[in-house]
Amino acid sequence: MVSEAATGDVMDLPGIPEDTIDLGERLDPVRTLLRRTAGGDRRAAGALLDVLGPRIHGLAVHVTGSAARASALTVSVLRSCLRDAAELAASGLPGEAAVLDRARRAALATRPSGDVRSLVSPAAANDRTRDRREVDVLRVLLGLPLPQRALVESAAQGRFAATGAGRPGAATALAEVLDALVPLGGPEDPELRALAALDALALADPSERARLKEIARGPETAGVHRHAIEAAARLTLLTAVPPSRDLHVAVLEGFAPEPVPAPEPEAAYSGDYATPVLGTDSQRRVVGPPARPGAAPAAAPGAGTPTPSAPTPVPSGGEQAAPEAAPSFAFRPGDEAERGRRARRRRRQQARAGTRRTPWISRTLAALLAVTALVLGGLLVTTRGDLAEAEEFTDTWATLSLTPEAQLVPGLSDNGTWQAVIAEDGVALRAEDVAGWDGEVLELWGETDGVARSLGVLDLSRDGEIAFTADGTADRLLVTREMAPGSGSGSPSPRVVATLDPGISGI
DSSP: HHHHHTTTTSSOOOOOGGGGGSSEEEEOOHHHHHHHHTTHHHHHHEEEHHHHHHHHHHHHHHHHHHHHHHHHHHHHHHHHHHTTHHEEEEEEESSSHHHHHHHEEEEEEEOOSOOOOSSGGGGGGGGGGTTTHHHHHHHHHHHHHHHHHHHHHHHHHTTTOOOTTTHHHHHHHHHHHHHHHSOOSSSSHHHHHHHHHHTTTTTOOOOHHHHHHHHOSHHHHHHHHHHHHHHHHHHHSSSSSOOSHHHHHHHSSTOOOOOOOOOOOOOOOOSOSSSSSSSSSGOOOOOOOOTTTTSSSOOOOGSSSOOOOOOOOOOGOOOOOOOOOOOOOOOOOOTTTTHHHHHHHHHHHHHTTTTTHHHHHHHHHHHHHHHHHHHHHHHHHHHHHHHHHHHHHHHHHHHHHTTTTTTEEEEEESSSSSEEOOSSSSEEEEEEEEEOOOOEEEEEEETTTTTEEEEEEEEEETTTTEEEEEEOOSSSEEEEETTTTTOOSSSSOOEEEEEEOSSSSOO
């Protein structure tokens, strides 16, 4: 087939642009998914989450050191990628590198914290993506000396402590590793390669980014920067961690749904007004004349006594009449009710009963009114109690907010919106749109100097709202899921629902 196509004997098949993008004789499936997502394909958007979700979430976990912050960051980045799918697909980067570069820069903007983990240890093997390219990345890291390997592992997780005169040398070492993963090509300029490596890992400061923009103006020098970003995306194969919950519901909410196919048209009625519709001749229905274009619609026979229509004239000469539109006809509501023996017996019984139903109806209405009065009274009492509690919480919140050195802290959570006031005299917490769990409760913990103490179990209303106050103060607050009726261990569980830390800015 190849030889025939080369000689012109067989017509070349037209290529699909999104499936045949040439990136150095390599196809780009992620760019294909981005293009189809930009066109509103929900299945392509779901496949994009399955392919890159673990790598974005794992990178966020290694950078932030918090599963809750990583989950919220992953949802935010994936939503932005679906929104800008057309822009990412049209960029000069491969689709995978464009998405992961956006994720890396968003993660490092949250100030990296936590411990740096080894990327080649056996314990990290369970969190990887099982990508065949992972073997190549492991071979490159295992072939490095221990100091250089530690430098690369720290940089891959958003840490780069080199400053002053040692910074260019460390950046050059990073560039050598990235060149081993994806050949950078272009001119052999040490400064260009070092700055491209720092910017690809989102570690360059503003002056270094300005210098890189100045020296990378040509196509060859810009190619070095692009290949460095591709190599930085390869490193996320070793930091991948599958998310603990399904991302489809949170990310695809509000995404353009697939078009609903139009219903098939109903079969046209091919008879005329004299054709029996159901059963035998005795069950014939009275219908109106056939509907004609431009004619006034016929009145429904149920409105009054039907008027028989004139028979349809038959064309002379044995010619077939032109097919006309489906006739409009209607049945009276009492047609079927009047036909059965059971219906006639029911009507006779109703006629004999006469006015004897009136007392029964009166007693039923009286009972309904009594029940309604009781329900409304209970609702009124409940509403007054809720209003009093809401006013008390509002007064406490206002009092603590006006206390000197009080801190208004927004919460970081993927389950509802959280906010708290931390003052020296007490703590006030409120939340909205929070979903609960069967058999579990939410418990508030206050952490001071690294020691956590329980502030109480939170009461979650049916509307998903929480209003809670407590005495004492804390450096930061933590909300966890505990077994009902509360935690008896004296320490918070690892199932964190919300974090309220004055030192961490919201996403």
